Amino acid sequence: MLGSFIAALVTALSLLVVDLIIPGVRIDTFVAALIAAVAIGVVNGLIRPVLQILSLPLTLITFGLFSIVVNGLCFWLASLFVPGFSVSGPLAFLLGPIVLSFASTFLNRYLGERRPGLMGTETSELQDGV
Structure with missing residues (x-):
């Protein structure tokens, strides 16, 4: 649950970066x-796989x-469902x-390095073989 919330926060911050960079x-x-x-996550989870299969020959x-x-x-489809977000x-x-994608990857890696337990990257002693 916390991981999903943090992923949504990282994506939201990444969207703000996109807002600054892309006209x-x-x-x-x-x-x-x-x-x-959240809307992008839902669209990517439900609609994107169908679109990928339908567009496989073109791909x-x-x-x-x-x-x-x-x-x-x-990305555009998600903007249709959210007031205050337009593409x-x-x-x-x-x-x-x-x-x-680049902004999310950067923020995920940055947060993962700064706070290993925050992003679910903690390791236990059993995994390390100690």
């Missing part, structure tokens, strides 16, 4: 970013590049999810 992505408040993070033909379009579509324009559609 066309607009997030009004931190609460909207938090709700958008194979384009050597995987069409997956960027699928990610953008999911407009092809630059935001394509680059928003890429910057979101």
Whole structure:
């Protein structure tokens, strides 16, 4: 439960970074970013697998590049459900999810190094073989 909440917080902070970097992505408040993070998680969990299967021929033909379009579509779709979060324009559609991924990865690694127990990366003595 705590891990899911922290993941949503990291994604919300990453969305705020995307808002600063990518023109066309607009997030009004931190609460909207938090709700958008949950919406992105739901869309990526429920709709994205179906889109990936349906677009598999195009993804194979384009050597995987069409997956960027699928990610953008999911990003945009999540923005439809959240007031205060909007994605407009092809630059935001394509680059928003890429910057979101980089920002989330950076924040997850940063928090994992600073607070090992916070991100679920703690190790027990049994795992270390001691």
